[in-house]
Amino acid sequence: MWYILAATPADAQLIHDIQMRAFAEEGRLCKTTEIPPLTEDLASVDRDIRTQTVLTAREGGRIIASARGIFDGKVCSIQRVGVEPSHHGLGIGTALLRAIEQAHPQAERFNLTTNTVVPGNVKFYERLGYQVVEFTKLSETITLAQMSKPAGTDSTA
Numbered sequence: 001m002w003y004i005l006a007a008t009p010a011d012a013q014l015i016h017d018i019q020m021r022a023f024a025e026e027g028r029l030c031k032t033t034e035i036p037p038l039t040e041d042l043a044s045v046d047r048d049i050r051t052q053t054v055l056t057a058r059e060g061g062r063i064i065a066s067a068r069g070i071f072d073g074k075v076c077s078i079q080r081v082g083v084e085p086s087h088h089g090l091g092i093g094t095a096l097l098r099a100i101e102q103a104h105p106q107a108e109r110f111n112l113t114t115n116t117v118v119p120g121n122v123k124f125y126e127r128l129g130y131q132v133v134e135f136t137k138l139s140e141t142i143t144l145a146q147m148s149k150p151a152g153t154d155s156t157a
Contacts, residue, residue, distance in 0.1 A: 007054040012046040022082030067096040076107040
């Protein structure tokens, strides 16, 4: 069974490693590794752990997923929801997203951006109450969906 805990600075390397594996398929589908989750360096992961909300899902003490909540006073931007590929489909991403939302009861709104090239990404977040507010085409292979939901919105998942 897995459980969710706050990340510590000692977790930065493991979180970075999982992020590289979790977003590798997105990079392949985009035909580039020049996407933010794959170009982020370890120092940035460490900085977020020290200054923002970074949660991990752990199984037997081993980190298997993570997500970040970047809070600016009214809006919490959810970033880098990454699950170890061997653990997809177990509800871990959903649990992390809900835990980030619960960690920010003062937020008025939650925002996130997802790449539409990954099958099911937009539908996954829609099941959790997020709605697309804008699409941005960055290249032939990259179209981003900016999604948002007001705080307190119940999900259907």
